[in-house]
Amino acid sequence: MQELRVKISGFGGQGIILSSYIVGKAAAIFDGKNSSMTQAYGPEARGGACSSQVVISDEEIDYPLVDVANVLIAMSQEAYDKFLPILKKKGILLYDTDLVKEVQIHNEIVAKAIPATRLAEEMGKKIVANIVMLGFATAQTKISSYDAMKSSIKESVPARFIELNMKAFQIGYDYIGD
Amino acid sequence: MKQSNLHGEFFMQGNIACAEAALSAGCRFFGGYPITPASEIAERMAFRLPQVGGSFVQFEDEIASMASILGASWAGVKSMTASSGPGISLMLENIGLGIMMETPCVVVNVQRGSPSTGLPTSWGQSDMMQARFGSHGDYGVIALAPKSPQEYFDLTIVAFNYAEKYRLPVFVTSDAIVGHMTEKVYIPPVDELEIINRKYTNKKPGDYQPYTIEPGQWVSDFAKAGDGYLYHSTGLTHDERGYPDMSEACHIQLVNRLIDKIKMNVDDIILLxxxxxxxxxxxxxxxxxxxxxxxxxxxxxxxxxxxxxxxxxxxxxxxxxxxxxxxxxxxxxxxxxxxxxxxxxxxxxxxxxxxxxxxxxxxxxxxxxxxxxxxxxxxxxxxx
Known part of the structure; x- marks a missing residue:
């Protein structure tokens, strides 16, 4: 497998870092690959720009940072504006339709949109927007197998919210990209 | 119910792996003060130490934190603290005391951008000379630098072993990248780990002196607190009894040994x-x-x-x-x-x-x- 470099970005409080953790764990523990997750955040906890990154590979990972991405997940306009330039040619952009409104898609990348936050709100829990997005990412990219991602989510969220998160994952997975 | 050490494969952050390694090595006391990017170590220890019968204390500052882990070590418990550049600066006086009193303990420095408060959430490796020369005076020092969460785990165990073997505070000089990096970490069962525990004297209380170096050794054996041994130790230059001795001869012998116990054992200590x-x-x-x-x-x-x-x-x-x-x-x-x-x-x-x-x-x-x-x-x- 080709090395995959994934950037997940948004603002503090959206579960951006948890999302990377789940992606990395799916690869390292459940898909039998190597993965390396690193995070960057501002001094403020909520509302500030937040990004995290995962490298997934069959080989040992030397360079752990993502300054060129194969997959970019953008959960805010700021995140989109900041990180679109690092997306490789033929890279995949996944973004939240309602949070990233000014989009200039060019034909060198593959762009797929999902109203992840709105879908989560329709479930009654805005907080699972990140899991909806991970379901969408599992269907649209090669970051994880279906089973590995589900197992990783199950092990990474509180027991009483597993069912809710599984539902959110499935909604994202089944969504046909805009 | 005491919860034992973890065992298995985990997707684990470097700082957490460091804390788990300390527990596996037998650390049962953590004294500290939170600071980015090292706080996860304290947080994990606060959660985990009570589960294994240990103690966690958050002190008023880093000066007290460092003093507390020296005290815990002298009470017979493996101890550690974790901080970042600004906190380590405050700890350095007591790190020097730990070196002079030959106190086993582990000091983790998750380095960030410096000087001063610098870049709390970002990267640096600029405390390497601080680890070497930060406290006043001449002495030997050990610092280990991990490159991954797995190695952070492995080297924290090694740090505890060196601390006991050579009787000094040992630095784990990591940084914000590896501290906040999450990768696969394998934690072996504790009985498969090579753990060096404290060497206690087999002499009777009346025959024992705290700083008598036996032939073939670089450091003295400990006595167990509460077992009837008379004990004295000080940051002043001291003789075999641990009493202050202000003579040039005593000072030459002591300072040389603090340096030589590291210098003469580089083949054992150096990992490349x-x-x-x-x-x-x-x-x-x-x-x-x-x-x-x-x-x-x-x-x-x-x-x-x-x-x-x-x-x-x-x-x-x-x-x-x-x-x-x-x-x-x-x-x-x-x-x-x-x-x-x-x-x-x-x-x-x-x-x-x-x-x-x-x-x-x-x-x-x-x-x-x-x-x-x-x-x-x-x-x-x-x-x-």
Whole structure:
């Protein structure tokens, strides 16, 4: 497998870092690959720009940072504006339709949109927007197998919210990209 | 119910792996004060120590924190603290006391951008000379620099072992990258780990002196508190009884031993990772996470036909002087990338005996551009 470099970005409080953790764990523990997750955040906890990154590979990972991405997940306009330039040619952009409104898609990348936050709100829990997005990412990219991602989510969220998160994952997975 | 040490494969953050390693090594006391990017270690220890019958105390500052782990160690418990540059600065006086009283303990410095409060959430490796010379006076020191969460786990165990074996505070000098990096970490069952525990005297209370060095040893054996041994220790220059002795002769003997117990055991203490050194023209000397971020630069230089060797200092202090001297006999030069303005390069240069040594500094908050690494290697390879 080709090395995959994934950037997940948004603002503090959206579960951006948890999302990377789940992606990395799916690869390292459940898909039998190597993965390396690193995070960057501002001094403020909520509302500030937040990004995290995962490298997934069959080989040992030397360079752990993502300054060129194969997959970019953008959960805010700021995140989109900041990180679109690092997306490789033929890279995949996944973004939240309602949070990233000014989009200039060019034909060198593959762009797929999902109203992840709105879908989560329709479930009654805005907080699972990140899991909806991970379901969408599992269907649209090669970051994880279906089973590995589900197992990783199950092990990474509180027991009483597993069912809710599984539902959110499935909604994202089944969504046909805009 | 006491919950035992973890065992198995985990997707684990570096700082958490460090805390779990401490528990596996038998650490049962943590005294500290929170600071980014080291707080996860304290947080984890606060959660986990009570589960294994240990104690966690958050103190009013780093001065008290460092004092507390010395006290815990003297009470017979393996102890540690964790901080970052600003906190370590406050701890240094008591680290010196720990060195003088020969107190086993572990001090983790998750380095961030410095000086002063610098870049709390970002990267640096600029406390390497602080670890070596930060406290006043002359002494030997041990510092270990992990490059991954797995190694953070492994080296924290090693740090506890060295602390007991050589009786001193041992530094784990990590950084914000590896501290906040999450990767697969395998934690072996505790009985499969090599753990060095405290060596207690087999002498009777009346025959025992706390600083009598037995033949063939570099440090003295401990006595158990509460077992009837008379005990005295001090930061003043002291004799075998642990009593102050202000004579020149006593001072010479003591200071020499604090240095020699490390210097004469470098073969035991120094851990290195070596790649492609045999026919190398240029050797990149690196440590910590920089050893990973410079790899694309090394690969680019190799593609251009340069024979590049790689020497990673897993043990940064004591410095592997002999290794650099040996390499200097057959290489064109060294390149030393580090996230500071040129600290370890001074040591390389000192041992290189005039062989070209190129510093590749970075003040922190980012990492080296791999093209700069490749360019530095080229400059050394094609130097006239």
């Amino acid at each position: 990772e070596e790649r492609d050194l045999d026919d190398a023209d240029v050797v990149v000397v690196t440590f910590g996470t920089t050893a990973r971020t410079v790899v694309p630069g090394i690969n680019l230089a190799k593609k251009k036909g340069i024979k590049v060797g790689f020497l990673r200092l897993i043990t940064v202090w004591p410095f592997p002087e002999q290794k650099i001297r040996d390499l200097a006999k057959h290489v064109k030069g060294f390149v030393v990338p580090e996230i500071n303005m040129g600290q370890i390069v001074l040591e390389v240069e000192r041992c290189a005996g005039g062989v070209l040594t190129k510093s590749l500094p970075h003040p922190g908050g980012g990492i080296h551009d791999f093209k700069d690494v490749a360019k530095a290697i080229e400059e050394v390879a094609y130097a006239k």
